[in-house]
Amino acid sequence: MASSPSSNISKKLCLDESLWANCGQWIKNARLSAAKRVEGQGLPKRRDEYWNYTRPDAFLKEKIDFDVVSNKSFDIFSNNLSTVIDYEDGVLKEKKLPVIPGCSIESLQDAAKLDEHWAGAVYGVPEAAGQDPVKRSLAALNTATASQGLLLLVSGKVKNPIKISAVSNGSIDSTIHHIVKVEPGAEVTLIETGHYGARANVVLEVEVEKDGSFHHIRVQDGQQHNSLTHIFGRLGPNSTFKSFTLSVGGTVTRNECILELLGDTSSATVAGACIGDDKFHHDDTVFVTHGAPNCESRQVFKKVLRDGAVGVFQGKILVKEGAQKTDGYQISQSLLLDDNCQFLAKPELEIYADDVVCSHGSTSGAIDEEALFYLRSRGVPKTKAIDLLTLSFIAESIEEVENSELADALLMYLTAVLEVR
Amino acid sequence: MNDVHVKDGVDSETVEAVKALSGTYKYGWNTEIEMEYAPKGLSEDIVRLISEKNNEPEWMLDWRLQAYKRWLELKEPNWAMVDYPSIDFQDQYYYARPKSMVEKPKSLDDVDPKLLETYKKLGIPLKEQALLAGVEAPDGERKVAVDAVFDSVSVGTTFQAELKKAGVIFCSFSEAVKDYPELVKKYLGTVVPVSDNYYATLNSAVFSDGSFIYIPKGVRCPMELSTYFRINAENTGQFERTLIIADEGSYVSYLEGCTAPKRDVAQLHAAVVELVLLDDAEIKYSTVQNWYPGDESGKGGIYNFVTKRADCRGDRSKVMWTQVETGSAVTWKYPSCVLRGNDSQGEFYSIAIANNMQQADTGTKMVHLGKNTKSRIVSKGISAGKAQNTYRGLVSMHPKAKNSRNFTQCDSLLIGDKCGAHTVPYIEVKNNSSRVEHEATTSKVDDDQLFYCRSRGMGEEDAVALVVNGFCKEVLQALPMEFAMEAQQLVAISLEGSVG
Numbered sequence A: 001m002a003s004s005p006s007s008n009i010s011k012k013l014c015l016d017e018s019l020w021a022n023c024g025q026w027i028k029n030a031r032l033s034a035a036k037r038v039e040g041q042g043l044p045k046r047r048d049e050y051w052n053y054t055r056p057d058a059f060l061k062e063k064i065d066f067d068v069v070s071n072k073s074f075d076i077f078s079n080n081l082s083t084v085i086d087y088e089d090g091v092l093k094e095k096k097l098p099v100i101p102g103c104s105i106e107s108l109q110d111a112a113k114l115d116e117h118w119a120g121a122v123y124g125v126p127e128a129a130g131q132d133p134v135k136r137s138l139a140a141l142n143t144a145t146a147s148q149g150l151l152l153l154v155s156g157k158v159k160n161p162i163k164i165s166a167v168s169n170g171s172i173d174s175t176i177h178h179i180v181k182v183e184p185g186a187e188v189t190l191i192e193t194g195h196y197g198a199r200a201n202v203v204l205e206v207e208v209e210k211d212g213s214f215h216h217i218r219v220q221d222g223q224q225h226n227s228l229t230h231i232f233g234r235l236g237p238n239s240t241f242k243s244f245t246l247s248v249g250g251t252v253t254r255n256e257c258i259l260e261l262l263g264d265t266s267s268a269t270v271a272g273a274c275i276g277d278d279k280f281h282h283d284d285t286v287f288v289t290h291g292a293p294n295c296e297s298r299q300v301f302k303k304v305l306r307d308g309a310v311g312v313f314q315g316k317i318l319v320k321e322g323a324q325k326t327d328g329y330q331i332s333q334s335l336l337l338d339d340n341c342q343f344l345a346k347p348e349l350e351i352y353a354d355d356v357v358c359s360h361g362s363t364s365g366a367i368d369e370e371a372l373f374y375l376r377s378r379g380v381p382k383t384k385a386i387d388l389l390t391l392s393f394i395a396e397s398i399e400e401v402e403n404s405e406l407a408d409a410l411l412m413y414l415t416a417v418l419e420v421r
Numbered sequence B: 001m002n003d004v005h006v007k008d009g010v011d012s013e014t015v016e017a018v019k020a021l022s023g024t025y026k027y028g029w030n031t032e033i034e035m036e037y038a039p040k041g042l043s044e045d046i047v048r049l050i051s052e053k054n055n056e057p058e059w060m061l062d063w064r065l066q067a068y069k070r071w072l073e074l075k076e077p078n079w080a081m082v083d084y085p086s087i088d089f090q091d092q093y094y095y096a097r098p099k100s101m102v103e104k105p106k107s108l109d110d111v112d113p114k115l116l117e118t119y120k121k122l123g124i125p126l127k128e129q130a131l132l133a134g135v136e137a138p139d140g141e142r143k144v145a146v147d148a149v150f151d152s153v154s155v156g157t158t159f160q161a162e163l164k165k166a167g168v169i170f171c172s173f174s175e176a177v178k179d180y181p182e183l184v185k186k187y188l189g190t191v192v193p194v195s196d197n198y199y200a201t202l203n204s205a206v207f208s209d210g211s212f213i214y215i216p217k218g219v220r221c222p223m224e225l226s227t228y229f230r231i232n233a234e235n236t237g238q239f240e241r242t243l244i245i246a247d248e249g250s251y252v253s254y255l256e257g258c259t260a261p262k263r264d265v266a267q268l269h270a271a272v273v274e275l276v277l278l279d280d281a282e283i284k285y286s287t288v289q290n291w292y293p294g295d296e297s298g299k300g301g302i303y304n305f306v307t308k309r310a311d312c313r314g315d316r317s318k319v320m321w322t323q324v325e326t327g328s329a330v331t332w333k334y335p336s337c338v339l340r341g342n343d344s345q346g347e348f349y350s351i352a353i354a355n356n357m358q359q360a361d362t363g364t365k366m367v368h369l370g371k372n373t374k375s376r377i378v379s380k381g382i383s384a385g386k387a388q389n390t391y392r393g394l395v396s397m398h399p400k401a402k403n404s405r406n407f408t409q410c411d412s413l414l415i416g417d418k419c420g421a422h423t424v425p426y427i428e429v430k431n432n433s434s435r436v437e438h439e440a441t442t443s444k445v446d447d448d449q450l451f452y453c454r455s456r457g458m459g460e461e462d463a464v465a466l467v468v469n470g471f472c473k474e475v476l477q478a479l480p481m482e483f484a485m486e487a488q489q490l491v492a493i494s495l496e497g498s499v500g
Helices: A006-015 A025-041 A125-129 A137-145 A369-377 A382-398 A404-420 B012-023 B044-053 B058-073 B113-121 B160-165 B173-179 B181-187 B198-206 B447-455 B460-476 B481-491
Strands: A083-088 A103-107 A150-154 A162-167 A173-182 A187-194 A199-208 A213-220 A226-235 A240-247 A252-261 A267-277 A281-290 A296-306 A310-319 A327-336 A342-351 A357-365 B035-037 B096-098 B144-150 B153-157 B169-172 B211-215 B224-230 B241-246 B251-259 B267-269 B272-277 B282-289 B302-312 B318-325 B330-333 B336-339 B345-354 B359-362 B365-368 B374-384 B388-397 B405-415 B420-429 B435-442
Touching: A025 A125, A025 A137, A125 A137, A125 A199, A125 A226, A125 A252, A137 A173, A137 A199, A137 A226, A150 A187, A173 A187, A173 A213, A199 A213, A199 A240, A213 A226, A213 A404, A226 A240, A226 A267, A240 A252, A240 A382, A240 A404, A252 A267, A267 A281, A267 A382, A267 A404, A281 A296, A281 A327, A296 A310, A296 A342, A296 A382, A310 A327, A310 A357, A327 A342, A327 A382, A342 A357, A342 B405, A342 B435, A357 B420, A369 A382, A382 A404, B044 B058, B044 B198, B058 B181, B058 B198, B096 B153, B113 B144, B113 B224, B144 B160, B144 B169, B153 B169, B153 B173, B160 B169, B169 B173, B173 B181, B173 B211, B173 B241, B181 B211, B181 B241, B198 B272, B198 B302, B211 B224, B211 B251, B241 B251, B241 B282, B272 B282, B272 B318, B282 B302, B302 B318, B302 B345, B318 B330, B318 B359, B336 B345, B336 B374, B345 B359, B345 B388, B365 B374, B374 B388, B374 B420, B388 B405, B388 B435, B405 B420, B420 B435
Parallel strands: A083 A162, A150 A173, A162 A187, A173 A199, A187 A213, A199 A226, A213 A240, A226 A252, A240 A267, A252 A281, A267 A296, A281 A310, A296 A327, A310 A342, A327 A357, B144 B224, B211 B241, B224 B251, B241 B272, B251 B282, B267 B302, B272 B302, B282 B318, B302 B330, B302 B336, B318 B345, B330 B359, B336 B365, B345 B374, B359 B388, B365 B388, B374 B405, B388 B420, B405 B435
Antiparallel strands: A103 A150, A342 B420, A357 B435, B035 B096, B144 B153, B169 B211
């Protein structure tokens, strides 16, 4: 579990010619400044306040000491309703990316060959902004080193969801960096399923411009793998951002979501649910900054833990001076199915405006004995009753998904997961 | 507070009350009295000198020196959301006592009249039978025993004889070291260890006086006990130490008050309070903290860096912290409960008001170790002017703390758009039979409650007043009567239309 000293990594990085050769100026600039961020900040350490509840070791170890057993993800969302893009072992599988109305889809590796690209104005920008006040050096490391990813420029209302389906075998260490830019009034839904590698460092940067809306649904499944994901979102006036993540697999997972509401009357929702056993360690770290008045944000997280599993929630709402009439809401709840699991939470508020409504709640406890008794007294077997109560517990977070078809699909999937558990 | 924009719903009375509170610090005068100082600065010699001034035995000095050595290795904590110029620990006095106290007076009658006058002016008459100002004596029944601490020394303790009849020991810390060394040795530093944190370690090295209380088995303390801390000397830190031991089945209610003169230079106050509770014991610990908060531009004031902790060692023991924090330039204070005994209980009620340039980072820790332990946290923070008010807390349920319960509620109110209110709770649950609930809001009055009142025909203003007052009382009611009076005057704020 030895973590390599950060200076070595970043120095090595800056000297790594393969990152800089044969690529366009825009990506060179972005990578270089990201490398400097890593160099300046250093990599996370166990004693960092920000890594209080999750050890960064899983993402820092030089080598991955396990293989992922090949397992195809459940086909949650019907493929014929969405535009599917496959990733295998952290690499884009398609030679030719689909062409759909209202959205241009390019791969990072192709765009990187050009000297100029629209993504130059986005790539690494929200990530860099998200380094203050908390250092997220592993995201900067991603910006500096990622060669795989998709660049979506959304100019219209895209009808069908765009679905990234990832599978991997063996001990693949993958670094993925996606960019989504939603232009004024445009709309898109992005779905991510599966896992990119035995260990993955994934960054998704999203810019939502005026009146635009971005929906994101993610299902993290599979067996043993470590995932570190960052979403950096910046919201323009009257825009909408909604992200929901369901995690039913993985070993150490840390999902960070850093959102900045920069335009008036914008609205952001980050929600998530997870179910896990044994070595499952699931961390949701959310930082929502209200930088404009009349905005709304919601954080809804549910964790179902069993047999040694650990659930972590670190959520923060920061309301800047002048961001009046903010409505900020945050709830984190855990259901501990046996006596061997842990829920660790740090729900924070930092408020510098007086006319706001901000609240957060956090609860933790075992399954409601009375509800269980009620179901059992009506002839429902114990395990089935527990599943039903678990499902209803998680369902509250799935309600945050706006598209009802997708929400239903998630519920169906969850039911199936509980049945085989 | 002038020309401050206030959001709708906060009535002018509230604003006026906060203004009144900030503008006139009633206790800002100082007592002209001849003082004796230890040389400026901090060194091993100063630690030895303080020990010598208190005529301490060898073991006490060794304890202090050990703490001093440890302190040199520690770093000043910087995680709190407070910002102040770095403290020059060599540029202040660590010991100051009135010259008249060099020979300890035999009784209160021998105490320098100037000192007695000081406490009288503060509303704390040091005459026995006398009561705290502003309190009607119900048939002369209620009595409060006072230990008055002036800068580095205890001036006197009232009702000692009467308390002794009940077996209660109530004296200054320096007396306790001499008269009850076994008790002090047994419990000192067992709740807040010498190396607990930077300021506690500093206190362990240089504490000068404080109060010592021992309530024997099965005794319900016949009166309320209190300590009144007054900082008078300039450039002087106050480092007092309080140790309360509640033996099996005993009960005590303890009150603490503090004030300081207006000075341009900030002064340090780093206290340590240790409470020990054995089986079935109960302690009610109430504080009205009214240190000088500094002026509107943030000049002067007290840096209040305090470590307070209760160790509920015994089964079914119960501790209750109630604090009204209105003073200090910077507050860094987390009265905590270690719920070690099975079925033990910890409660924390707090109102923290920060105005002008004040900064408060305060809260509590509830560490559940025993089975069936219960804790409750109710915290209200009010920020005005350019003040920053932070609630910081920890609720920890250890794997063995089966069937435990915590409920936490933190509410914040901002008056004006230049201040800040923050909540930083840590929740750690490591077993599944315990329930933890945490709620925090920064908002107007709860809409449901308001709707309930409105639907029963109340006017909006009245409904808001009812809901908010009802909530505020939750904390004020937790104070003993004598203190509730003072606290109400201090808070003197109608919160109508603001808190949720």
